Amino acid sequence: MPKVSERGQLQTQSPIRSLVPFADQAKADGVEILHLNIGQPDILTPTTALNRIKNLEEDIIKYGPSAGIPSLRKKVAEYYNEINISITPEQVYVTTGASEAIQFALFSCFDPGDEIIIPEPFYANYLGYAQISQVNIIPITSEFDKQFALPAPERFSSLINENTKAIFLCNPGNPTGQLYTREELDALVEVVKKNDLYLIVDEVYREFCYDSEFTSVLQFDEISENVIVIDSISKVFSSCGARVGYLITKSEQLRTVIDKYAQLRLCPPALGQIMAEACYTDYRPYINEAKEEYNKRRKVLYNRLSKIEGVKCYYPSAAFYNMAELPIDDATKFCKWMLTDFRHEGKTVMFAPADGFYSNQELGKKQVRIAFILNEEKLEQAMDCLEIALKEYQKIMHQTQPSYSYK
Template sequence: MEKTSKKVEISLRAKEMPASPIRKTEPYATAAMKKGLTVYGLNVGQPDIETPPAFFEAVRNFPGKVVAYQRSQGDLEYLEALAGYYRRCGYDVSEEDIVVTTGGSEAIIFAAQATTSVGDEIIVFEPFYTNYNGYAVMCGVKLVPVTTRAEDGYHLPPKKEIASKITPRTRAILVCSPNNPTGTVLRREEMEMLAEIALEKNLFIISDEVYREFVYEGEHTGILELPGLEDRAILMDSISKRYSMCGARIGCVVSRNRELISACIRYGQARLCSPTLEQHGAIALTRLPGTYFDGVRAEYRKRRDLTIDALQRMDGVMCRKPKGAFYVMARLPIDDTDEFAKWLLTDFHVDNETVRVSPGAGFYATPGKGKDEIRLAYVLENKRLERALYLLERGIKEYNRTQVD
């Protein structure tokens, strides 16, 4: 067999595919742990809250002897249970408006594919959930950022500023409230303003509401509550955070636009189904009493208060007190948080312990923004959270000392 002299090259879009800023420090974290270090993970929204035992019980009692394909649209019983959950949220939807997805991740991909063609644009508010970048590259879509600012509590800018970013290629507005990474909960008027723009400019609104239950002040406004958006409102959702089930990979797309749902079902057919056991287990979760969230919410509120107090006491650190989700963007007295996040894992420890954070630049689409910011996820119980924040404070001081030397 004659060998060609040419090397086969991976695709340009593969080269362009960004590493997740939340996960790209993984090799350093793994190396740190191999050296025997304890690493407190504030980088990723992985709660330590226990998954409700009802899930494990349902999975243990899975009735079949074969882990068979589930329907592409989703387990019928789960779809019905989900429709019930959304009706309790006040949304007028039935199981025919829902497609179960493999995590919220797939819900975004289905929504992006169904609303855009290659080269089309989606309006996003930066800082935004960094993985939107990855989906955009995979779907050949351009994310057009509208910047929100810490000074405004990361609330939306005026309508005309948003409208000015809309071009003939704009197909959708992607909004996330309660927000990852800022924790901001959009006011009803803000959601209504986006609805107005969508109607005036004939756009879809894709609303990422996976943190719906995690609001500590104010109130969540769901896109499906607003009138007049039947054909253009797309809810994307996930049970990952709601029930501390990140590894289950169960999300969904909800829309009353049947043509869009039909397209999502065809995307669903191409990947056959979402995990069977987890859908079965998730049925049990939809039956948990509403009080379940009271306990979880109280716990996260405590963690938020502890985190913000600690951050605000640190020299040169600036952050706002978020009203929802379990993240906060903090500005550090550091030029390049990419370097800092890596350094925390490779060159720093206190008594063999260190902390892992997500550098901020990956949460922005505008080049240069976010380089002095980090995102923290307050997902650890109080003692460990305190320790992690102490390590961060020590880390900032020591890093800045090494930079001067």
């Protein structure tokens, strides 16, 4: 057989999906897996969007414009205008999920060897995208004990050199479930301005802020040419499989380059765009309801987690994630053991080990990311499992001759 590529072998693997074979085996053995490992919401997709697809009138699914269907770009611009962000349809690119928007941003802004500063822990796929675009991520560690607040501007400044081209944020944060405040962003914008950097912000969770108002970087007019926002319908409209996201930029110069990448892949998914457009019909009640549901789940999760002995956690303020530090030796081992060995009333739980969200994996060794994407009853069951599992695991961990083998 011919050899597979070196670079393919070196490509980082998604830490979220690496445990999937063990979950599949457990399912095949009849075990119910409570999936708290992945940001796939169980909230129903808007009925208007589902009906639009069910009653499809199109008789040919055609290629469309590379930047997206004009009527969808208009709807997205209107959505932004309604939240007091002034955007025109020309400034919106429709992409194949936020995932493609991230790739477009990296390819359009950076050359091989350029550096981008990203607070860690960060959404693990940023590493893979940086790798394929040959950009170096310079991590800046945000701390669990400070509830993953945005690191101080001086810490960003101290990492800036002639190769630094951007600061990249995820706000609200995945995996942290935390929101950066207006004041934190104000201070960072000064650093961006002073060093004329790009400021790329992944805002796919912007609609799920429970305690305070969200600030988009598109609101900072003084750096409008430097800003790129990444957005998506995956989470807001519970439409992960539609594969529709957006890249928003006010920079005309940048758009001439993005156009080329957009044309290269012809167009974003036609069906997804049709669906996405229907999502914007009377959408506010839908979003409010989804947000209220996540808020309830956030409370259930925190109430349970904070009572489990040895577990360190905090009350997340946004998105649908919570990081927790567990009284264990290694989160990957623990998560795998949950899938291969632990059962409670025919169930187990799948978490995402947090080491994959850090460039220095030691930092996340005892941490897991918990996505509160199941209903309250299921979350309670998952926390029952966790509580019992931790006791069992600790017994095994403390045996002098461990009777378990992982990895």
